[in-house]
Amino acid sequence: MSDRREGCLIIIGGHEDRDPKGERVILREVAKHVRGGKLVLATVASHQPEGYFEEYRKAFDDLDIGELVELYVEDRHEAGDRDKLAVLDDAAGIFFSGGDQLRITSQIGDTRIEERVRALYERGGVIAGTSAGASVMSDTMLVKGSSNETHRIGDLHMAPGLGLIRDVIIDQHFAERGRFGRLLAAVAHNPRVLGIGIDEDTAAIIEGRRLRVIGDGAVYVVDGADVSFSNVAEASSDETLSMHDVRVHVLAAGDEFQLDRRRPTPASN
Amino acid sequence: MSDRREGCLIIIGGHEDRDPKGERVILREVAKHVRGGKLVLATVASHQPEGYFEEYRKAFDDLDIGELVELYVEDRHEAGDRDKLAVLDDAAGIFFSGGDQLRITSQIGDTRIEERVRALYERGGVIAGTSAGASVMSDTMLVKGSSNETHRIGDLHMAPGLGLIRDVIIDQHFAERGRFGRLLAAVAHNPRVLGIGIDEDTAAIIEGRRLRVIGDGAVYVVDGADVSFSNVAEASSDETLSMHDVRVHVLAAGDEFQLDRRRPTPASN
Numbered sequence: 433m434s435d436r437r438e439g440c441l442i443i444i445g446g447h448e449d450r451d452p453k454g455e456r457v458i459l460r461e462v463a464k465h466v467r468g469g470k471l472v473l474a475t476v477a478s479h480q481p482e483g484y485f486e487e488y489r490k491a492f493d494d495l496d497i498g499e500l501v502e503l504y505v506e507d508r509h510e511a512g513d514r515d516k517l518a519v520l521d522d523a524a525g526i527f528f529s530g531g532d533q534l535r536i537t538s539q540i541g542d543t544r545i546e547e548r549v550r551a552l553y554e555r556g557g558v559i560a561g562t563s564a565g566a567s568v569m570s571d572t573m574l575v576k577g578s579s580n581e582t583h584r585i586g587d588l589h590m591a592p593g594l595g596l597i598r599d600v601i602i603d604q605h606f607a608e609r610g611r612f613g614r615l616l617a618a619v620a621h622n623p624r625v626l627g628i629g630i631d632e633d634t635a636a637i638i639e640g641r642r643l644r645v646i647g648d649g650a651v652y653v654v655d656g657a658d659v660s661f662s663n664v665a666e667a668s669s670d671e672t673l674s675m676h677d678v679r680v681h682v683l684a685a686g687d688e689f690q691l692d693r694r695r696p697t698p699a700s701n
Numbered sequence: 702m703s704d705r706r707e708g709c710l711i712i713i714g715g716h717e718d719r720d721p722k723g724e725r726v727i728l729r730e731v732a733k734h735v736r737g738g739k740l741v742l743a744t745v746a747s748h749q750p751e752g753y754f755e756e757y758r759k760a761f762d763d764l765d766i767g768e769l770v771e772l773y774v775e776d777r778h779e780a781g782d783r784d785k786l787a788v789l790d791d792a793a794g795i796f797f798s799g800g801d802q803l804r805i806t807s808q809i810g811d812t813r814i815e816e817r818v819r820a821l822y823e824r825g826g827v828i829a830g831t832s833a834g835a836s837v838m839s840d841t842m843l844v845k846g847s848s849n850e851t852h853r854i855g856d857l858h859m860a861p862g863l864g865l866i867r868d869v870i871i872d873q874h875f876a877e878r879g880r881f882g883r884l885l886a887a888v889a890h891n892p893r894v895l896g897i898g899i900d901e902d903t904a905a906i907i908e909g910r911r912l913r914v915i916g917d918g919a920v921y922v923v924d925g926a927d928v929s930f931s932n933v934a935e936a937s938s939d940e941t942l943s944m945h946d947v948r949v950h951v952l953a954a955g956d957e958f959q960l961d962r963r964r965p966t967p968a969s970n
Contacts, residue, residue, distance in 0.1 A: 582876040582900050582919040582951070607851040610879025613919075616951060631851050650851040650882075650941050661967045663953065672919050674953035676965040682851070682885060684932065684943035696945040698930045 439525075439557040440465050441597060441638040445604040445630030445649065446530060446563035450491035458635045458647050462527060463495035465558035469524025470499040476539050477531030477564040484529050498524075503545075511543035520548035525558035528565025534575060536568045537593060546594065559596055566604045566630060571595045574603050574618055580610035583617035586669020590618065597638060600691065603629045606652060613673065615654050620664040620675050623656030626691065634685075641691040645683045655679040655694050708794075708826040709734050710866060710907040714873040714899030714918065715799060715832035719760040727904045727916050731796060732764035734827035738793025739768040745808050746800030746833040753798050767793075772814075780812035789817040794827035797834025803844060805837045806862060815863065828865055835873045835899060840864045843872050843887055849879035852886035855938020859887065866907060869960065872898045875921060882942065884923050889933040889944050892925030895960065903954075912958040920956075924948040924963050 442465070448458040462471070473488050475481035485502040492500055503519050503526075505511050520526070526549055528536060540546045553559050559569070567573045573593035577583065590601075603615045606629035615627040630636055631649025638644075645651045655678070662675040683689060686699025711734070717727040731740070742757050744750035754771040761769055772788050772795075774780050789795070795818055797805060809815045822828050828838070836842045842862035846852065859870075872884045875898035884896040899905055900918025907913075914920045924947070931944040952958060955968025 580877055580879055607879060607882050608849055610849055610876060610881075612879075612881045613876050613951075616949075648941070650943070661965070663967070667953075672917065672953040673951055674919070674956050674967065675951040676967070678949045678951070680885075680947045680949050682882075682942055682944040682947070684936075684941040687943055696930070698932070698943065698945070 438640070439553045439555070439559065441569055442558060442560035442635050443566045443569055443602060443630060443638065444560065444562035444635040445566065445606055445632050447605070447632035448562055448635070448647070449633055450487060452490050452493060456491060456495070458633065459491055460495055461635065461637065461646055462525065462558065462560045463492065463497050466497055466524045468496050468498045470501060470522060471497050472501050472503050472519055472523045472526040474503045474526055474528045476503065476505045477529060477533065477536045479531065479535065488529070505539045505545065508539055508543065511540050511545045517544055517548055520545070520552060523552055523557065525560065526552060528561035528568065530563030530565060533564040533567040533573055534591065536564060537591065549594070553596060563604050567602050568593045569596045570600050570602050571598055572601055572625065574601060574614065577614035577617065579614065581613060583613040583673040584669065585664055585667045585671050585673060588614060588617050599625055600628050601625045603627070606631050607649060608632050612652070616675055616678060617664065617673050619654045619656040619678070620659070620662040620673060623659055626694065627654030628652070629654065643689040643691055645685050645687050647685060651683045653681040653683065653689055653696070657694065707909070708822045708824070708828065710838055711827060711829035711904050712835045712838055712871060712899060712907065713829065713831035713904040714835065714875055714901050716874070716901035717831055717904070717916070718902055719756060721759050721762060725760060725764070727902065728760055729764055730904065730906065730915055731794065731827065731829045732761065732766050735766055735794045737765050737767045739770060739791060740766050741770050741772050741788055741792045741795040743772045743795055743797045745772065745774045746798060746802065746805045748800065748804065757798070774808045774814065777808055777812065780809050780814045786813055786817055789814070789821060792821055792826065794829065795821060797830035797837065799832030799834060802833040802836040802842055803860065805833060806860065818863070822865060832873050836871050837862045838865045839869050839871050840867055841870055841894065843870060843883065846883035846886065848883065850882060852882040852942040853938065854933055854936045854940050854942060857883060857886050868894055869897050870894045872896070874901055876900050876918060881921070885944055885947060886933065886942050888923045888925040888947070889928070889931040889942060892928055895963065896923030897921070898923065910960040912960055914952045914954050914956050916954060920952045922950040922952065922958055922965070926963065
């Protein structure tokens with residue numbers, strides 16, 4: 433895969449600054465990658481997409497976006513509509529807004545829209561997503577699991593995601609909703625995946641296998657490579673997670689992380 | 702210190718089961734250590750201690766406590782009262798209920814009550830504490846710092862605690878209030894201290910330098926020994942914490958941890 437000229441993923445932890453008078457660090461980064469081209473706002477994660485487009489239209493108004501177009505898919509049949517597909521043909525980027533990650537994958541998974549999204553990425557486009565739109569980027573995605581408590585073994589729901597990035601699992605609204613426990617548990621299931629927890633108004637920008645942090649909060653990386661013990665396979669489903677020797681990195685704006693080497697680099701270097 | 706015959710610390714993350722019809726795993730453990738002797742319920746952390754004693758009296762009623770006596774100190778002058786001190790003379794244990802950790806330390810710190818508490822511990826008694834009563838056990842204690850968000854460098858308040866246990870810093874209501882960020886930040890200040898985050902209805906029992914977990918949730922240990930980078934000293938106070946290579950252990954009931962070796966042992970071993 434590394435030979436292929438891929439685009440850029442901008443994975444946002446939700447509640448990014450959308451105030452037309454605000455700094456909008458993250459939307460500005462999206463615009464930078466779109467370079468005056470067309471950005472498709474995919475509101476498919478939402479059951480009630482009304483209002484999303486208008487809010488983003490205002491937020492992107494004075495940023496360098498050539499055209500902002502909404503893409504909504506009411507049901508799976510629509511995901512093959514010629515005019516819906518055409519929207520993506522000359523796009524420079526797509527931005528998945530928040531809602532329910534299962535709506536994204538169940539509506540567009542294995543459809544021609546998904547093909548176009550992948551084609552956009554493979555020709556160097558930018559794929560951005562916030563909240564549910566962030567979670568869907570990985571091979572396996574977190575769907576639900578209790579926040580604000582230590583994880584019970586049986587209490588985590590995962591599902592196949594869009595698979596734009598391999599060997600990671602993403603969680604959003606991370607510190608704000610106390611999701612450390614559930615991300616630890618996801619990594620316990622298979623330490624092959626790096627856990628990536630993204631705070632609100634914070635984004636992980638991924639180009640190749642390099643991750644860079646922008647925004648107000650932190651990106652947490654949970655690395656289970658050295659885990660010496662976990663009870664995830666043995667304990668009954670209502671038992672509390674036990675997991676020893678987890679490596680955690682807290683990355684703030686400017687910090688970088690090499691996904692393949694699993695190593696961080698401070699912002700100052 | 703290791704030669705001295707010390708007692709036992711029962712450090713509780715708050716909201717321990719106090720239902721007279723419930724299992725009361727943690728209170729049962731306290732009673733086991735009191736062995737039919739006198740337990741002093743110190744409500745000094747509370748500004749309004751009314752009701753606490755009655756609740757604990759009911760909760761301990763059918764457990765093996767010889768006598769349950771309340772100790773409240775309205776102000777610092779009272780902390781030298783002969784009858785208040787006498788309460789502690791023949792006690793087998795003391796239990797600090799919740800409230801404000803600064804009330805405990807500012808009312809009894811460097812008083813003869815504190816002397817008696819230390820003497821009780823040194824003669825093999827049990828010192829239990831929940832919530833604020835848990836935080837005060839360490840040399841340096843966490844007083845406040847925002848929960849449910851990633852830590853800002855300048856946003857953490859620490860103060861001297863009772864110092865019954867060295868080289869650790871304790872946080873309570875841990876997963877429930879999303880306090881991972883602030884415990885990480887406390888450890889970033891000086892990785893000499895191990896961070897110990899205790900969930901509600903969960904306790905760390907410490908005898909010597911061995912920690913054992915009981916109760917419903919988890920005890921998190923944050924070990925900063927291998928931290929390769931942190932911005933805690935360099936960044937401005939409103940910046941987000943960055944901290945690389947933190948080791949974390951999630952310990953469930955039955956798991957043990959050797960504080961000096963900084964190593965966990967699974968429950969099954």
